[in-house]
Each structure stands twice: as C-alpha cells, then as structure tokens.
Amino acid sequence: MDEVVLRAIAPGDVDALQELVESDPGYTERITGYPPGASDAQSLLMMRPEGLPEESKVVLGAFAADRLVAVVDVLRGFPNDHTAFIGLLEVHAKYQGLGCGGTTYGLVERYVGSTWREIRTLRLAVVDTNAQVATGFWERQGFEPTGEERPYRYDKLESVARLYEKPLPQESGS
Numbered sequence: 001m002d003e004v005v006l007r008a009i010a011p012g013d014v015d016a017l018q019e020l021v022e023s024d025p026g027y028t029e030r031i032t033g034y035p036p037g038a039s040d041a042q043s044l045l046m047m048r049p050e051g052l053p054e055e056s057k058v059v060l061g062a063f064a065a066d067r068l069v070a071v072v073d074v075l076r077g078f079p080n081d082h083t084a085f086i087g088l089l090e091v092h093a094k095y096q097g098l099g100c101g102g103t104t105y106g107l108v109e110r111y112v113g114s115t116w117r118e119i120r121t122l123r124l125a126v127v128d129t130n131a132q133v134a135t136g137f138w139e140r141q142g143f144e145p146t147g148e149e150r151p152y153r154y155d156k157l158e159s160v161a162r163l164y165e166k167p168l169p170q171e172s173g174s
C-alpha cells in the first residue's frame with residue numbers, strides 16, 4: 001500500500017466518497033436498516049449535532065496515491081470542550097483488512113493532537129448491530145468502554161450505542 005495522507009475532503013472528492021460508502025453496503029445496512037442512498041456522501045459532509053458550529057465538524061479523507069481509501073468525520077468539542085467525537089471511520093471495502101483503518105486512525109489522532117490543542121479525549125459510539133466489525137478494531141486502537149450506553153434508533157432499526165473513549169496521547173515538547 002502506498003503512503004497514506006490525510007486531508008480534508010474537498011468538493012471534488014464527493015463522487016469518490018459516495019463510491020466508498022457504496023463499496024460497503026453492509027455497514028450502512030447494519031446502522032440504518034437500508035442500503036446506501038444516492039446522497040449519503042452529501043449527508044455525511046453536512047450532518048452534525050444540533051448546536052455544534054459548522055466549523056467544528058471536519059470530514060477527512062485518507063488518500064493513497066490520490067485514491068480515497070478511508071473517510072473519517074470528527075467533531076471538535078463534542079460533547080464537551082476537551083473531547084473530540086469520531087462519528088465514523090470507514091475504509092473502502094476493497095482496502096479493508098490491510099491496515100488502512102489503523103493507519104488512518106493513527107493519522108487522525110495526530111491531526112487532533114496537533115491541531116486542536118484543547119482536546120484531551122477521543123470518544124465514539126459503537127452500535128450493537130455493527131459491534132462485530134467495530135468493537136475489536138477500536139479496542140485494538142486503545143479505546144475502552146466508558147460503560148455509558150444510549151438507545152439508538154434509525155427509522156425502524158432499534159439498537160443500543162455503546163460509548164468508548166481513549167485519552168489523547170500528549171504531544172511532547174510543546
């Protein structure tokens with residue numbers, strides 16, 4: 001695999017992002033009950049929790065030789081000033097199981113640690129219907145369950161979202 005570079009998703013990346021989402025219909029089905037829809041990439045770029053300023057959400061792409069291999073969205077200061085929340089990390093189906101997810105997560109950790117200096121903790125939720133795919137991966141990245149859980153609902157799909165956190169490694173020399 002070529003070197004992986006992380007940068008913000010630009011308007012010109014939307015088609016590649018939509019293709020990535022559609023490459024793994026199983027993920028969308030597990031968390032929505034439906035296959036991917038035609039505007040999922042646009043929704044991923046636009047949706048954010050109520051009250052969170054637009055500039056506090058970033059959608060980053062991991063690119064290998066200019067191909068979008070993974071996407072991650074991160075909310076700065078959610079749900080509190082010292083926490084950043086990872087909404088989604090998805091690797092293109094063709095590249096899953098090759099180390100891309102781990103590499104992308106490592107780059108995200110460095111991005112957050114060096115760009116958002118007030119952030120001390122990374123937080124995310126794993127939905128029970130996707131637990132078999134996601135839990136082992138996040139634990140491998142150093143996340144631990146907080147013990148908090150929330151009812152999760154998407155239209156007819158009802159499940160439970162379990163919260164995980166990881167303290168952000170402190171940047172040295174600053």
Ligand SMILES: CC(C)(COP(=O)(O)OP(=O)(O)OC[C@H]1O[C@@H](n2cnc3c(N)ncnc32)[C@H](O)[C@@H]1OP(=O)(O)O)[C@@H](O)C(=O)NCCC(=O)NCCS
Nearest residue numbers: 088089090091096097098099100101102133134136137140
């Ligand atoms: C979850 C996901 C991001 C993992 O990405 P990936 O590129 O396939 O994972 P990697 O190959 O980088 O694996 C990194 C490490 O996690 C481990 N791992 C991955 N999935 C695992 C699982 N389900 N259980 C246990 N360990 C797992 C790998 O063995 C690897 O371990 P290593 O560091 O010892 O080699 C990817 O499967 C995906 O995009 N799934 C669909 C979207 C999704 O569910 N995202 C998470 C919810 S936000």
